[in-house]
Amino acid sequence: MWSFHSPTKIFFGEHVLDKEKHSLALLGKRCLVVTGRTSSKANGSLQELLEALESLDIEYVIWDQIGENPTFEQIEEAVEMTRKEKTDFVVGVGGGSPMDASKAIAVLLKNQNLNVEDLYRSETYSEALPICTVPTTSGTGSETTQYSVLTDREGFKKGLSSTAIFPRFSFVDYRYTVTMSEGLTRATGLDALSHAVEGFISKRSSLVSDAIALKSIEIIRDYLPRVLSEPNSKEFRENMMIASTMAGIVISQTGTTMAHALGYPLSTFKSVKHGEANAAFLHNVVELARKEVPQKVEMLYRVLQSDISEFLLKVEFHLQVKLNEDEIKTWTKRALRASHMKSTPGTYTEELILKMYREVGRH
Ligand SMILES: [Fe+2]
Incomplete structure (x- = not known):
């Protein structure tokens, strides 16, 4: 027996954020952008996302403090600092770390009674704020998955899985990957x-x-x-x-x-x-x-x-x-x-x- 469930709508191609930005307007009027400190600024993805949001009159708040292998503490900090902004949806921009973080943040913003540990008990929630992703590396696949991998308080990576965190839309444009180093x-x-x-x-x-x-x-x-x-x-x-x-x-x-x-x-x-x-x-x-x-x-x-x-x-x-x-x-x-x-x-x-x-x- 098997099943196949892949609900994310993927927009793939050059300048796809601009061409398909109207989808974002379906998700609300206030957006939380979750990203890292540097690469999304260097590869143009953040700027193009912000231009798309502005052209649709969607207000945004940027949280750009997500590092590699995001920790429970980083997620808690992001949620605490952005909760009062009352955003309608979340966009994760970057590699696997910001995308995975955006998913965890979207659950905790929607379910204010939960803490980070509860994310691993997927029976405690069935909804998140709508999630979009803009991947800027070609590897993680987070733009199409219901997974988020975080680093727990003992330093171990721990993956969570919930259908609530499948991205609603993913805007996949290879142009953002051209600046990746050989090692990355x-x-x-x-x-x-x-x-x-x-x-x-x-x-x-x-x-x-x-x-x-x-x-x-x-x-x-x-x-x-x-x-x-x-x-x-x-x-x-x-x-x-x-x-x-x-x-x-x-x-x-x-x-x-x-x-x-x-x-x-x-x-x-x-x-x-x-x-x-x-x-x-x-x-x-x-x-x-x-x-x-x-x-x-x-x-x-x-x-x-x-x-x-x-x-x-x-x-x-x-x-x-x-x-x-x-x-x-x-x-x-x-x-x-x-x-x-x-x-x-x-x-x-x-x-x-x-x-x-x-x-x-x-x-
Ligand atoms: Fe992987």
């Missing part, structure tokens, strides 16, 4: 690859999600290596944007797998970019899936025209991180309790996870 292009591209690959092997996959996943993998195969060598190419950037949005749709149906669960502590405690943290485990996760879904793994390698580690070499991914035994043991215990385990094919023992962390942390 690689890391976000590898996040998109992880989403498509993990979604494809997931126990929750369906024929419909598989079709989208395989197409996304094919596009990433062709365009990630090329965009890394020609970052100004419109064609290459646009294709990576398509692939990452498609991969987002995949995980909105399947969730992610152990590659994401194992990667989370590398991001919060070792400052490894999210996409690279997943990629570090992706080859082993796929190889472990082989026992349960051998035909799928073969098909994946056929489409990718290599295995995962060969592709990672092709895009010059080399992770350098040092992990100590205490860290490895703590993270392994946590990974064994991760909800991702249920949807990941293959058998994960404590020994095996310890080994996987030791392998990654050897460099």
Whole structure:
């Protein structure tokens, strides 16, 4: 049995914010814009959003204090500072962090009796302020998902899921990604690859999600290596944007797998970019899936025209991180309790996870 629910209306293309701005007027007269401190100002997305809002006579309040891996405290601060503004809807502009933060903020502004911890009890709410997103990286897929990943008070990344936080509209314009550095292009591209690959092997996959996943993998195969060598190419950037949005749709149906669960502590405690943290485990996760879904793994390698580690070499991914035994043991215990385990094919023992962390942390 499977279901497919992807309610976000995606507007895709150049200048799509300007062309489709009238949709924003459907959501109200006062807007909260949630973004980070710098990149949305540098890549033009924030300015274009504000112009669209102004032309529609929509008032706005900007909260631009969202950092990488947004914390519970950052969400609380944003809600406390913007609550009195009585905004009708929220727009998240930027990479995964501001988009994910905008979703959490939209729930808490709508449900004033809830606190951040309650976000993880999705039965306590069924509504959020309407959410729109304007992604400025090509990787996270948050523009099409019901997920938000925040960092809890102990420093661990924790994902929440609720149909209430599917974006109403997402304005996806590759032009905002052209200013991404080589490192960010690689890391976000590898996040998109992880989403498509993990979604494809997931126990929750369906024929419909598989079709989208395989197409996304094919596009990433062709365009990630090329965009890394020609970052100004419109064609290459646009294709990576398509692939990452498609991969987002995949995980909105399947969730992610152990590659994401194992990667989370590398991001919060070792400052490894999210996409690279997943990629570090992706080859082993796929190889472990082989026992349960051998035909799928073969098909994946056929489409990718290599295995995962060969592709990672092709895009010059080399992770350098040092992990100590205490860290490895703590993270392994946590990974064994991760909800991702249920949807990941293959058998994960404590020994095996310890080994996987030791392998990654050897460099
Ligand atoms: Fe991800």
